[in-house]
Amino acid sequence: MKQSDTLPGERLERTAILAWLREDDPTRLEDLWSAADETRRRHVGDEVHLRGLIEISNHCVRACGYCGLRAGNREIERYRMSADEILACAHNAKAWGWGTVVMQSGEDYGLQTAWIAGVVRRIKAETGLAVTLSFGERPEADLAAWREAGADRYLLRFETSDDELYRLIHPDLPGRSSDRLAILRSLQRLGYEAGSGVMVGIPGQTYASVADDIDLFRSMDLDMIGIGPYIAHPETPLGDHSWAREISPDEQIPSDELTVYKAVALTRLVCPESNIPSTTALATINKEEGREMGLMRGANIVMPNLTPPEYRVKYEIYPDKACVNETAEMCRGCLQGRVEAIGRVIGAGPGGRRRVAGS
Ligand code: 5AD
Numbered sequence: 001m002k003q004s005d006t007l008p009g010e011r012l013e014r015t016a017i018l019a020w021l022r023e024d025d026p027t028r029l030e031d032l033w034s035a036a037d038e039t040r041r042r043h044v045g046d047e048v049h050l051r052g053l054i055e056i057s058n059h060c061v062r063a064c065g066y067c068g069l070r071a072g073n074r075e076i077e078r079y080r081m082s083a084d085e086i087l088a089c090a091h092n093a094k095a096w097g098w099g100t101v102v103m104q105s106g107e108d109y110g111l112q113t114a115w116i117a118g119v120v121r122r123i124k125a126e127t128g129l130a131v132t133l134s135f136g137e138r139p140e141a142d143l144a145a146w147r148e149a150g151a152d153r154y155l156l157r158f159e160t161s162d163d164e165l166y167r168l169i170h171p172d173l174p175g176r177s178s179d180r181l182a183i184l185r186s187l188q189r190l191g192y193e194a195g196s197g198v199m200v201g202i203p204g205q206t207y208a209s210v211a212d213d214i215d216l217f218r219s220m221d222l223d224m225i226g227i228g229p230y231i232a233h234p235e236t237p238l239g240d241h242s243w244a245r246e247i248s249p250d251e252q253i254p255s256d257e258l259t260v261y262k263a264v265a266l267t268r269l270v271c272p273e274s275n276i277p278s279t280t281a282l283a284t285i286n287k288e289e290g291r292e293m294g295l296m297r298g299a300n301i302v303m304p305n306l307t308p309p310e311y312r313v314k315y316e317i318y319p320d321k322a323c324v325n326e327t328a329e330m331c332r333g334c335l336q337g338r339v340e341a342i343g344r345v346i347g348a349g350p351g352g353r354r355r356v357a358g359s
């Protein structure tokens with residue numbers, strides 16, 4: 001029996017995860033898709049929860065090797081949204097019945113701690129929506145202040161569990177080291193629902209390390225797990241291939257959609273209760289049906305973009321991002337149709353992590 005014969009019911013061990021990541025027989029993969037879809041249905045139901053994404057600033061002090069917002073990229077025009085502009089987006093989300101807004105930015109200390117706390121308070125007071133933050137590796141005091149202000153969730157992907165690759169693509173700031181796993185633990189201690197995730201197909205990333213990532217998701221008790229394909233950005237060191245780590249071609253995990261679906265499906269099997277988005281990066285590499293395929297292979301969340309059009313074109317983490325030329329209103333109609341076409345329903349309410357009683 002091949003390791004990839006193991007499917008749920010049984011605990012999926014790391015060796016089986018690895019075998020499934022390398023599986024390329026379409027008939028066998030059908031078993032993986034249906035197991036993931038069934039597990040999703042049984043544990044988090046048919047509702048697809050929408051998290052409205054507001055990209056509030058594209059300033060960033062970091063130099064992540066893959067990201068178009070990196071400080072060294074002089075080709076983009078930087079912006080910060082005003083508090084009133086952000087509130088207007090949140091009011092749209094509220095009016096459309098969405099349960100959550102996600103505020104995201106580069107690691108931007110121009111967004112001062114107290115200012116962000118004030119925006120969180122206003123969103124909570126004026127809309128009552130769940131508030132998710134995604135502002136990078138801010139100090140623990142900032143995270144505590146925002147939790148105090150009412151923020152519910154925080155997203156910080158650890159990107160890869162491979163230490164050497166992590167350090168290669170995340171140069172430290174002077175006098176500071178980058179330890180996202182420690183920050184995730186702090187977030188959980190502070191009472192946030194903590195979300196994390198990885199990119200799949202980073203140059204120098206092995207199949208084995210993605211199997212480790214999925215194994216790590218299981219042990220971290222994450223509320224949300226985002227997985228997307230790595231997409232090369234030409235204005236970055238990784239994107240123009242000047243940085244890649246040497247590994248054997250047979251070890252390199254691809255960044256194609258099939259591999260991402262496998263990672264999403266396996267993650268659903270090992271973390272049945274977690275919220276798993278069908279990511280924008282997936283929708284970017286297959287604009288016709290990437291989002292739907294993610295939802296049919298384990299995912300239960302979509303994060304439609306609420307950012308005003310004049311800003312969203314400037315938030316170019318990677319090129320040719322899905323929905324850059326659409327308005328929030330257009331995405332709203334589009335998503336409704338896409339979700340219903342696959343026999344699912346848009347979720348009502350905040351759609352927080354379901355927890356088994358007593359756990
Ligand atoms: N390709 C795919 N995903 C990317 N991200 C950043 N840059 C890229 C890229 N070039 C993802 C990272 C980050 C999230 C906000 O976007 O995983 O955590």
Ligand code: FES
Nearest residue numbers: 323326331334335
């Ligand atoms: Fe944006 Fe379909 S979700 S256009």
